[in-house]
Amino acid sequence: MDIVAGRLVVAGGGQAAFALVAKLRALxxxxPITIVSAEATLPYQRPPLSKKYLLGEADLERLHFRAESWYPENDVEVKLSTEVAWIDRAGKTVSLSDGSMLEYEYLALATGATPRRLPDAIGGNLKGVFTVRDYLDADRLGLEMQEGRKALIVGGGYIGLEAAAVARGRGLDVTVIEMADRILQRVASPATSSIVKEIHIARGVDVREKTGLDRLVGENGHVTGAELSDGSIISADVVIVGIGIAPNDQLARDAGLEVLNGIVVDDHARTSDPSIFAMGDCSVLPLKGSMVRLESVQNAVDQAEAVAAIIAGGDEPYVPKPWFWSDQYDVKLQIAGFCMGFDDTLVRPGAREGSVSVWYFRAGELIAVDAVNDAKAYVTGKKLLELGRTPDRALLEDPSTDLKTLVA
Structure with missing residues (x-):
C-alpha cells in the first residue's frame, strides 16, 4: 500500500540527499519531494572527482546517480542552483535563495561540508591554488595538471594523498607536506602511515612530515612556490589543499538547532527539532558513547536510508557500521570500523606480495582493520566487526591461519 503524506524538502544535492530520496521511493x-541543490547539475558521485574524473577516465554524465528522466518519473522535483536560505521551524516552511518558499512535513539537511582553505594572508587567494569538492573544482584543477609541472600537496590525509597519486599519474613532480609527525596521523596507526608513505615514496613523491607551510609566493597573481616551516623554499605551479573539511551547519545554527562542529542528531538522525533530520558529512552522530562525524560515502548512504525508513513509518535506530576506502595508484586501501581510541595494533602480511593489513584493538577488543591490497583481510575484519567478535590473537598473528576460519 502506497504511503502518501506531506512534503519532504531535502536541503542539499549530494550522496546523502539522493540516497534518502531513492530509498523513499523504493519503499x-x-x-511530494523537493531536492534543493546549490549545484547546477543533478546529484552525482563525488569520490571519483579526485581520481578517475581528474584522470579523464570518467565524465560527469557517468558520475550522475540517475539519468535526468528518473526524477520526473519518480515525482521528485529538483531545484538546481538554489539554496535553502532560511528555516521557519514554527511555520514549517523554508525560504529559498530564488525568493520562493516551500512548506514541509519533514526537512532533511544533507548540506555536506566545505574544504578548509588556506588564508589569503599566506597566499591562499593566488591562482593555481585548489581545493576539490565539486566537479567545477576538478575541472579547473585538471587544466593546471600538466605533465612536467610541480605540484605541492598541503596536507597528508586521504584527500591530499589521493591528489598526490593523481598528480603523479598525470606526470607532475609532487611534494606532500604534513605539519603533524606523520601522514594520516588523525585517522590511522603509525603502521598504516608508514605503509602508505612508502607507497608514495616508491613512486617518486617527496613526502615531508613535520613540515608546515609558512606562505605561498607568486608572480602576476599565480602561485610559483612555497616557503616551508623547515626554512626551505620549493617551486610550485599547482597547489592542492587537503587540510580537512568544515561541516555546512550554518543553516541549522541560524534555525536554532543544536550544533557542535556539525548538526547534532540522535540515533534516529533527528536534530533537536523532531521534524528535521540531518545526515552525511554535516551531521554529528552517536557512536559507541561518543559524538562523531563520519566523513564517508558509507555513512551518507546508510544514515540517509535509515532516515527514509523512519519517514516512511519505521522506527529503527541507525547503528553506524563504518567502512571507508582510498584508491592511490594501483593500491586499494580498505578500512572497516573506526579506529578512534585504539591502544594496540597488529600488522599481518597478506597472501600476495604487497598486501598487508593492520588490525586495531581497544582494551583487547577489535575495533577496526586497515587492509592494503588485501581484500580477504578487509572482508574478514568487516564481518568480525559486524558480529561484534574479536579473533584469537595467536591465530591472527599466525600467517598460516586461513582468515575465513575466524568467522566460521
Missing part, C-alpha cells in the same frame, strides 16, 4: 512512499 513506495509517494509523498
Amino acid at each position: 513506495k512512499d509517494t509523498r
Whole structure:
C-alpha cells in the first residue's frame, strides 16, 4: 500500500540527499519531494572527482546517480542552483535563495561540508591554488595538471594523498607536506602511515612530515612556490589543499538547532527539532558513547536510508557500521570500523606480495582493520566487526591461519 503524506524538502544535492530520496521511493512512499541543490547539475558521485574524473577516465554524465528522466518519473522535483536560505521551524516552511518558499512535513539537511582553505594572508587567494569538492573544482584543477609541472600537496590525509597519486599519474613532480609527525596521523596507526608513505615514496613523491607551510609566493597573481616551516623554499605551479573539511551547519545554527562542529542528531538522525533530520558529512552522530562525524560515502548512504525508513513509518535506530576506502595508484586501501581510541595494533602480511593489513584493538577488543591490497583481510575484519567478535590473537598473528576460519 502506497504511503502518501506531506512534503519532504531535502536541503542539499549530494550522496546523502539522493540516497534518502531513492530509498523513499523504493519503499513506495509517494509523498511530494523537493531536492534543493546549490549545484547546477543533478546529484552525482563525488569520490571519483579526485581520481578517475581528474584522470579523464570518467565524465560527469557517468558520475550522475540517475539519468535526468528518473526524477520526473519518480515525482521528485529538483531545484538546481538554489539554496535553502532560511528555516521557519514554527511555520514549517523554508525560504529559498530564488525568493520562493516551500512548506514541509519533514526537512532533511544533507548540506555536506566545505574544504578548509588556506588564508589569503599566506597566499591562499593566488591562482593555481585548489581545493576539490565539486566537479567545477576538478575541472579547473585538471587544466593546471600538466605533465612536467610541480605540484605541492598541503596536507597528508586521504584527500591530499589521493591528489598526490593523481598528480603523479598525470606526470607532475609532487611534494606532500604534513605539519603533524606523520601522514594520516588523525585517522590511522603509525603502521598504516608508514605503509602508505612508502607507497608514495616508491613512486617518486617527496613526502615531508613535520613540515608546515609558512606562505605561498607568486608572480602576476599565480602561485610559483612555497616557503616551508623547515626554512626551505620549493617551486610550485599547482597547489592542492587537503587540510580537512568544515561541516555546512550554518543553516541549522541560524534555525536554532543544536550544533557542535556539525548538526547534532540522535540515533534516529533527528536534530533537536523532531521534524528535521540531518545526515552525511554535516551531521554529528552517536557512536559507541561518543559524538562523531563520519566523513564517508558509507555513512551518507546508510544514515540517509535509515532516515527514509523512519519517514516512511519505521522506527529503527541507525547503528553506524563504518567502512571507508582510498584508491592511490594501483593500491586499494580498505578500512572497516573506526579506529578512534585504539591502544594496540597488529600488522599481518597478506597472501600476495604487497598486501598487508593492520588490525586495531581497544582494551583487547577489535575495533577496526586497515587492509592494503588485501581484500580477504578487509572482508574478514568487516564481518568480525559486524558480529561484534574479536579473533584469537595467536591465530591472527599466525600467517598460516586461513582468515575465513575466524568467522566460521
